[in-house]
Amino acid sequence: GESVGLHLPTLSVQEGDNSIINCAYSNSASDYFIWYKQESGKGPQFIIDIRSNMDKRQGQRVTVLLNKTVKHLSLQIAATQPGDSAVYFCAEIQQPGNQFYFGTGTSLTVIP
Amino acid sequence: GAVVSQHPSRVICKSGTSVKIECRSLDFQATTMFWYRQFPKQSLMLMATSNEGSKATYEQGVEKDKFLINHASLTLSTLTVTSAHPEDSSFYICSASPGTGWTEAFFGQGTRLTVV
Numbered sequence: 729g730e731s732v733g734l735h736l737p738t739l740s741v742q743e744g745d746n747s748i749i750n751c752a753y754s755n756s757a758s759d760y761f762i763w764y765k766q767e768s769g770k771g772p773q774f775i776i777d778i779r780s781n782m783d784k785r786q787g788q789r790v791t792v793l794l795n796k797t798v799k800h801l802s803l804q805i806a807a808t809q810p811g812d813s814a815v816y817f818c819a820e821i822q823q824p825g826n827q828f829y830f831g832t833g834t835s836l837t838v839i840p
Numbered sequence: 841g842a843v844v845s846q847h848p849s850r851v852i853c854k855s856g857t858s859v860k861i862e863c864r865s866l867d868f869q870a871t872t873m874f875w876y877r878q879f880p881k882q883s884l885m886l887m888a889t890s891n892e893g894s895k896a897t898y899e900q901g902v903e904k905d906k907f908l909i910n911h912a913s914l915t916l917s918t919l920t921v922t923s924a925h926p927e928d929s930s931f932y933i934c935s936a937s938p939g940t941g942w943t944e945a946f947f948g949q950g951t952r953l954t955v956v
Contacts, residue, residue: 736881762944771846771933771947772884817883825897826872826937828945830884 736815738835747805747838751818751831756799758820763792763803766815766833775803775816805836813838842868844936846948853924853955861919861951863934869914870936874945875907878931890917924955 741747753761759780764772778785778792778801785792791804801818818831843866853859863873871892876884888909889897896909906928908920917936921928931952935945 736883764947769931769950769952771844771935771950773947774944777944825889826945827886827889828874828935829886830876833883835881 736833736835740837740839741808743810743838743840744807747808747836749803749816749834751801753799753801753820755820755822758822760821761801762819764817764819766817772817808838810838810840812836842938842946844946844948846934846951848951849949850952855925855955856923858920858922859924859953861932863917863948865915865936868938871914873911873917873934873936875909875919876933878933884933926955929953929955
């Protein structure tokens with residue numbers, strides 16, 4: 729496996745501010761990436777994805793940036809809201825087999 | 841989006857007993873399902889890839905005799921934790937994809953296993 733069981737880094741932001749969550753991935757051959765949001769006691773929920781032929785993709789209030797040179801992903805959340813408080817993971821999808829390997833994750837806390 | 845149902849959501853068992861966790865894709869067929877383990881405040885660790893009609897593929901360091909996986913149909917995979925010990929207590933999550941290649945995986949809601 730590619731993921732490593734490290735303790736989660738944390739990020740605290742004021743409501744209304746923008747959040748940036750970073751992720752380093754391990755395999756330069758990975759060609760598809762997804763950001764997930766996980767609330768306590770629940771499974772991950774899809775936020776946004778990006779393929780390796782892109783370096784930026786925007787969704788509603790979220791933007792994902794991909795830097796393949798340094799194997800780095802970031803998730804930007806605009807106008808962060810209390811409901812955004814959760815743990816965020818990036819996942820790199822490797823072929824063959826469509827296997828998902830998750831990054832360390834970041835615990836985001838939004839301060840009202 | 842597609843729905844993956846995991847059951848039970850919580851289970852407490854005694855040391856030495858076995859526990860079975862089910863993962864079902866409710867509105868799509870999944871030739872491949874995945875099982876993850878997650879310790880508190882840590883990331884999801886891929887345990888194994890469950891292939892319908894064939895043996896599961898386990899990640900390095902995961903005991904296949906300890907974590908038995910059966911994928912008997914295109915909508916059901918089961919994970920059985922055999923002879924459970926307290927160190928097996930964890931959050932177990934399954935996922936399934938409708939297809940192969942660049943497709944999103946849908947996750948179950950997870951199972952909190954506590955071995956006492």
